[in-house]
Amino acid sequence: MCNNHDDLELRRKHTASHIMTYAVKMMHPDVKLGVGPWTDEGFYQDFDLGEGKSISEKDFKKIQKKMRWIVNKNFKIVRQEFTEAEAREIWKDDKYKLELIDGIVERGEQISAYDFVDEEGRTVYRDICAGPHLDSTGDLGIFKLTKVAAAYWRGDSDRETLTRIYGVAFPNEEKLAEYEHFLAEAAKRDHRKLGQELGLFTFSEKVGAGLPLFTPKGTFIRNKVEDTIMKIQSKYGFERVNIPHITKKDLYETSGHWAKFKDDLFHVHGKGDTQFVMKPMNCPHHTQIYASQMRSYRDLPIRYAETTTCYRDEQPGELLGLSRVRSLTQDDGHIFCTPDQVLEESRNLVKVIREFYTKLGMFNEGDFKVSLSVRDSANLSKYLGATENWEKAESFLEEVAKSENLPYERIEGEAAFYGPKLDFQFKDSLGREWQLATIQIDFVQPERFGLEYIDNEGKRQTPVMIHRAIAGSLERFMAVIIEHFAGAFPVWLAPVQAHILPVTDAHLPRAEEVLAKIRGISGRAEIIDASDTLGKRLRNSQTGKIPFTIIIGDGEVKSGKLTIRKYGEKKDKQISVEEFLGLLEE
Ligand SMILES: [Zn+2]
Ligand SMILES: [Zn+2]
Missing domain, CATH: 3.30.980.10 (Threonyl-trna Synthetase; Chain A, domain 2)
Incomplete structure (x- = not known):
């Protein structure tokens, strides 16, 4: 066998x-x-x-x-x-x-x-x-x-x-050689090493282990990821909300997380006797925004989005660069809807995931897979929530997976006790798989928090909650894409898109003109002045993995053109400023 x-x-x-x-x-x-x-x-x-x-x-x-x-x-x-x-x-x-x-x-x-x-x-x-x-x-x-x-x-x-x-x-030896090559590649791409070299983030012993500090460049990438997701999902009716980072423990007692997770939380003590904790998740907070008003079926779906940091007291030994941190920023979102709306909402979420990962070049056939986690049919009693709703949600998720042509596998028994889910695993350029995006149906939290809406017959009903993440935690996501791109980010995501190198100080005025034009279209460039040799500056632009290096000397000043070197290429190209701006905007 x-x-x-x-x-x-x-x-x-x-x-x-x-x-x-x-x-x-x-x-x-x-x-x-x-x-x-x-x-x-x-x-x-x-x-x-x-x-x-x-x-x-x-x-x-x-x-x-x-x-x-x-x-x-x-x-x-x-x-x-x-x-x-x-x-x-x-x-x-x-x-x-x-x-x-x-x-x-x-x-x-x-x-x-x-x-x-x-x-x-x-x-x-x-x-x-x-x-x-x-x-x-x-x-x-x-x-x-x-x-x-x-x-x-x-x-x-x-x-x-x-x-x-x-x-x-x-x-055999070949397999060992393959493995050793993989290790060498992985070491070169290690996000901890690249994050340091490219100046994206840092840690400070004074702040503490597992608490990353992001530099302007790293922050640019985080914000770009967040903005991109927000922009895509705003088409599907998501609205931003904002919550504080601490809460009374009562919130998690109601949600049921307290008993299980209280030892993994950071506890906060104020002047009074009230026990607070740093939030390890956002879902319970979001339920309270929903619960702040009486809702009608006409108001649903209600879709909240928020990129916000959560805190978990991970064991120091388990912390690892950005992959495992104590402060993790979730690109979080929750939908409150009727059981019948789960179909359309999940379909829209798949569209958001598709658009985002297509932009990153990671949504190609063979580069990702999806698991549809459903109940264990031999053990139905361990799941909470109405059977009818479970059946509906499971069949809706499967329908979406089919109609959106997702390469999915149905996995029995992998559903959470509170609902079925669709998980997206993406492969990075070394073939490693990362579970990043997820769509999770939840029948239990709305119950526990007593969430309600009035249906079209005037009766009180419990909404379904959908948890969704597109990038997952921004920290872990950054670790994944730093390693996936080996630090050479696509032009739209690169914190610095171009280095402008005036050959001598005499070419500085022209370099400044070009910089102004790039900034005019919200491009991101820096002038690297002639205090170092041109050769050294060219090498620095390469090790900095800057997408474009622009050289401006006598010839360029005279012709009005730019000499451009693309990252990773050996040959230069002469193009006009307008053509270059077109490249940036692409
Ligand atoms: Zn054995
Ligand atoms: Zn949630």
């Missing part, structure tokens, strides 16, 4: 993890083992090496040599089953394994282990694992250890700190 390619790669990674573990055990016989799963990229294994012992990347050569030996020995990998009592006896000295056994028993699963067996039938290595694995160690192929990190047992910061070793495994 395990013949497809992906399954083979999964078994390869799993097997590699055990081979690494066996190798480490040969070097540290007393080592205790945490978990060792496969990941998208490869595999890892957690080790408790014991007091005072450590492994660093310097040890990789030795470990890999031992791994090679295990591969060459071609041990058979044989599954064994154990009763709880047997397992507890075998692993009686390993507190981690005993805890794992507790879990397996609790879930009512069979305890299984895998043995590496030599030619004489002797077991040389054994570990608890549900598998699957390759049939023998000799099938492993190419492997490589990649890094060491610290990790908590069970991800719990109150528990033991373990040593985690990561690795990758591939069927």
Whole structure:
């Protein structure tokens, strides 16, 4: 049953993890083992090496040599089953394994282990694992250890700190080379590095980890993204609203978020006894704007949009550049409508998403996919809200996905307990997928907040709420597009579209004339004066990934034309100022 390619790669990674573990055990016989799963990229294994012992990347050569030996020995990998009592006896000295056994028993699963067996039938290595694995160690192929990190047992910061070793495994050298090329490309595009080099954002220890500060250039990009989305969606009747960044905890008690998320929030204490928190989301606030008036079916749909920052107290260890922050700005929006209006509203949201991602060049066939998350039909009781509304919403979302030709997959059981959704995953230029836009139907929040409208028969009804994000959080979105474009933003999004280089100071007046014309059409350019050599300034414009570099010397002053070099091109072009302005406006 395990013949497809992906399954083979999964078994390869799993097997590699055990081979690494066996190798480490040969070097540290007393080592205790945490978990060792496969990941998208490869595999890892957690080790408790014991007091005072450590492994660093310097040890990789030795470990890999031992791994090679295990591969060459071609041990058979044989599954064994154990009763709880047997397992507890075998692993009686390993507190981690005993805890794992507790879990397996609790879930009512069979305890299984895998043995590496030599030619004489002797077991040389054994570990608890549900598998699957390759049939023998000799099938492993190419492997490589990649890094060491610290990790908590069970991800719990109150528990033991373990040593985690990561690795990758591939069927052949070409696949490893491909992977290494990908890593090198990804490192070049790393938004943390580019954000620094291009001067887009910064962090300050005085402000705190996970709290990015945006420079004028970075702010330009954020605002441009926001404005573009606002402009597109204003065609579909969105209106902007504005809410404060703190709230009484009562709001989240009503919404039901308090019990679940109170430990992930920043708590704020004022002079009085009232407990406030920094908002981690905007939906509950927006319900209160809706609830401020009696609504009639004639008023619906009501569509609120707001780009606003939310705050979540993420673990310091989880923070990562702009991808994982404590202050995240959502391009948020909520629609309140009747169940029947879900069809038209979702269709319009898909149009907004289409227009925005088309502008970014990311809405091409094969570059994105959509998941339609619906209820688990075998377990309907776990969903809140009227069945009739669920059925309607699910079929509406599917109808939109079909009529808008979205490459969608219907995923049963992936709906939230409060409603079905459409999620958009976009591929960046390295083929990595990012979940960015989303349309989520919600039957529960309107109930909890007692939202109402009067229908055409004068009866009180509960509206449906649609949550929607186009870019997701602006911080994460910026991280994605910085890496996608490798910092070379399209002309419309580039904070500086052109550098104007006067060859000498004598050409400065003409450069200033050209700058004024560019500014006249709201273009964005800077004069880089002749305090550096022309060659150096040209190189700086390239490393700054400026879309156009304009050179003005004697010839250009005389002819009235501009010498233009496009980013990434080696050849210059002579064009008139008007032609250049046309390029900018395109
Ligand atoms: Zn395994
Ligand atoms: Zn929402």
